[in-house]
Amino acid sequence: MPSLPHPLQAQDLLPYLRDCGYAEANVEENMALKDGPTVALACFSQRPRDSRSACIVALDTTGNPEKDVAACRTIGAPVVLVCWPDHLQWWKLGSTEACGFGPEIPLHDVEGFFIKYRDDLAPQTIYRAKTLGRIDASHQREFVDLGLMPMVEQEAGRTIERLLLDQVSALRSTLQWPRQLDKDQAHWLLKSVFWLLGAKMLHDKEVDGFIRLDFSDVEQVFERVARHYGLSAEAILTSPDRIAALQKVANAVAVVDLGLTTTEALAYVYENTLISKEVRKDLGTHSTPAYLIDYIVGRLAPWIAEIPADQRHVFEPTCGHSGFLVAAVRLLTSLLPPTLAAPRERKAYLRQHISGCDVDAFALEIARLSLTLTDIPNPNGWKLIEGNVFVTDTLEEQAERAMIVLSNPPFESIKPEDREAYTRSFRAPKFVSRAAEILHRTLKAMPVGGVFGFIVPQTLLHGQNATQFRKLLVTEMELAEICLFPDSVFNFGKPETAVLIGRKIRAEENPANKVVRYRRIRPKAMDAFRSGYEASSEVTVFQECFLKGPDYDLRVPDLENIWAACQGLPKLNDFVEIGQGFSFIGEDQPDFPVGSQRTSTVPLPGFEEGFENLGKQVMTHRLPPTIYMNMDEKIIRREILGRGKGKPQIICANAPIQSTPWCAAAMMDAVGHVATTRFNLIRSKEGVLGLTKLWALINSPIANAFAYCHSTKRDILTGTWRKFPVPDLTQPMESVETAVENYLAAVSRFETGFSLANDEERVGQKDALRVLHWRIDAEVLKLYKLPVELERQLLDYFAGHRRAGVPFQQDRYFPEGYEDFISLADYLAITADWEATNNRRLDLIDKKLAKTLTDSERVELADLKRLACAKANLVMPLPHKELAEREADLKRRGLWRGA
Secondary structure (H helix, E strand, C coil): CCCCCCCCCHHHHHHHHHHHCCCHHHEEEEEECCCCCEEEEEEECCCCCCCCCEEEEEEECCCCHHHHHHCCHHHCCCEEEEECCCEEEEEEECCCCEEECCCCEEHHHHHHHHHHCCCCCCHHHHHHHHHHCCCCHHHCCCCCCCCHHHHHHHHHHHHHHHHHHHHHHHHHHHHCCCCCCCHHHHHHHHHHHHHHHHHHHHHHCCCCCCCCCCCCCHHHHHHHHHHHHCCCCCCCCCCHHHHHHHHHHHHHHHCCCCCCCCHHHHHHHHHHHHCCHHHHHHHCCCCCCHHHHHHHHHHHHHHHHHCCHHHCCEEECCCCCCHHHHHHHHHHHHHCCHHHHCHHHHHHHHHHHEEEEECCHHHHHHHHHHHHHHCCCCCCCCEEEECCCCCCCHHHHHHCCCCEEEECCCCCECCHHHHHHHHHHCCCCCCCEHHHHHHHHHHHHCCCCCEEEEEEEHHHHCCHHHHHHHHHHHHHEEEEEEEEECCCCCCCCCCCEEEEEEEECCCCCCHHHCEEEEEECCHHHHHHHHHHCCCCEEEEEEHHHHCCCCCCCCCCCCCHHHHHHCCCCCEHHHCEEEEECEEECCCCCCCCCCCCCCEECCCCCCEEEEECCCCCCCCCCCCCCCEEEECCHHHEEECCCCCCCCCCEEEEECCCCCCCCCCCCEEEECCCCEEECCEEEEEEHHHCCCHHHHHHHHCCHHHHHHHHHHCCCCCCCHHHHHCCECCCCCCCCHHHHHHHHHHHHHHHHHHHHHHHCCHHHHHHHHHHHHHHHHHHHHHHHHHHCCCHHHHHHHHHCCCCCCCCCCCCCCCCCCCCCCCCCCCHHHHHHCCCCHHHHHHHHHHHHHHHHCCCCCHHHHHHHHHHHHHHHHHHHHHCCCCHHHHHHHHHHHHHCCCCCCC
């Protein structure tokens, strides 16, 4: 290569970047940035040149490199090479900041720099780090910020959304249409504006036929777009008034730069702007987030790579805007040899291997635009089938040769009237769930060796009507992963979802021996998942665990090793009666007696005092507010246990009191009030158990963890409590009962004197209450006799979560960073009870010196020495991490001389 001139300019780097693999067609020169410098070179891994394929930009500094680099963020390239007259700087561009990466490179070392980092800077290396690095650590590179690409795509989506909404509003105003449009008007508005956006994107991405497109001639624009998609523009260019109105929109769109916009940005627009509430409700439409599409396709990528290229047929049932198909186009292109991956050569291949179907014609129109923009510069020709899959055999026809099936099916149930229609015109659906019906039919038809990635409602993992769907999954498929998500995946609607990833196995293979990766993402961990695909918890289980029961339940609760250790214990149902409260007939229902009244704030004949709801402030040492409720059988829908009064009981909310592991709160009702279905009622069988035992048990960390791990976000079912493992509750539990009595007495004194105490006294009183409650927790945990490692795991499960229903502050049991495996009882011994613990240790040491120590005391002394070490680690922990880092640094420098 020629020697570099002085002063160094970014254009001088072009030969080196070519040598790294950036072809002429994938390098854009002199890219002007809005409110920023001109980028001399912008290098992309492939066409289309957009923020997803952007890899490297090179620019000449204006003297403020931080500002210059930050201005490049909209391009989406993680590597920025900043040229100074006598040296080169390598910058890492992140989603929130830009920072120098590595030392400055002198002019005479630039060639050596590119030789050394040729493989790291190669197009496919950076592209795979951006798209697969969150899934496969082998693709990660330290200089690639995994959050940059999603952030840029989302911001681009917002830009297009604002543009779309503004132009739709302008069109409506020009045409003097009312705010409430009929279906045809709304469809025309969105379609026409979206076609204009597509034309601008094709123009800005320099697609042949659009480079010199004149947006001042709107009819020509629409005809050109229609020709590219193989469609007709007649449905848009319907009248002179509409054409004139569209010309104004075209003039506005012409000045916006959409050259770097990805098709993933269109998904944001589709979800947030184009889907009406009615469509979302009727069709169950919910756009799949790009990060989840990337996750599923990335997890399947190794399996897909093993499928011969000519057999990589991809099918997406109910494809909507074709988010999965867009990702498949990118993946299949990356797996082709370079000679076949070029636009002209890949065109026929992709159109023969990509197919989808949907009932929504407008969604398919967006899908064609998305796919065509992904395969720039090639025109349409995609196989997208319009039709209702419940009245045709499209699923089976397409799935028969599909080795790759990707789907986010509608979550809604099949309505009775729709079921009747489907039965008349085609055949009776097998399932109530639309998702189960679609996926079961697809999997049955899919060939052996085919792989799948599905997004499903979590109810499919255990719902009674989906049993046969789960049986198919666990007996004929290899489940590679089940990943559970909270209710924040979709922007609209709040279903708890799951991802299922697997492949169809041969009949002679044994599915029981397959290993399943089981992941769970809790609400607070969603940001970490979006940016780096981190999970709140992850375990591996054999698939045989789903084959044991008749229901093929696909749930694996958190803390499974703890519940396995408790498997031999009795169940709460062995000792108590558990049921919900009663429910009223709705006042708006036809069978509700005219003139009847359900509740009253004052006593009335036939009314009983009881609990209708929890009230605003839940405290386990108090009862909820009472109200008088009508017990007339004519207005009662279901009785269960709620109408039986006069029986001492524990009451706890039917719904979780908060969406954290501290989800249950039990209260003692010694009188035995009536209660509604808002409550679960727990009563001792034959009255043999005192309420204090049950109160301590249900409020304990192990009961809260069990309820949280085995329940949904909406309900802690009575069936869950019945299965709760408990120690023998008939055994004496004086220590538990004493601890409860001490706590409740202290709480009573605290509330009585609260107004008289100063701030410092209140803090001290609350700390004392926390210790007293921990004594209850410790006594309950002793009854379970868990290994100390499991007890510590259980208690750490609550770290970072506020305990509810108590008058003190608690968000963890053990201090952050304290890693000794000790029980809660031992922790109290070295904290609240340390003086007594240490005095006993000193007494036994004196007896040892006097040689009067008994055998039992010798054992006790050894245990007290263990506690003393735990105390020392708590008060003055050794800086293990810091020491290890210091040792490693000395070894690198050759200065380590051993300990």
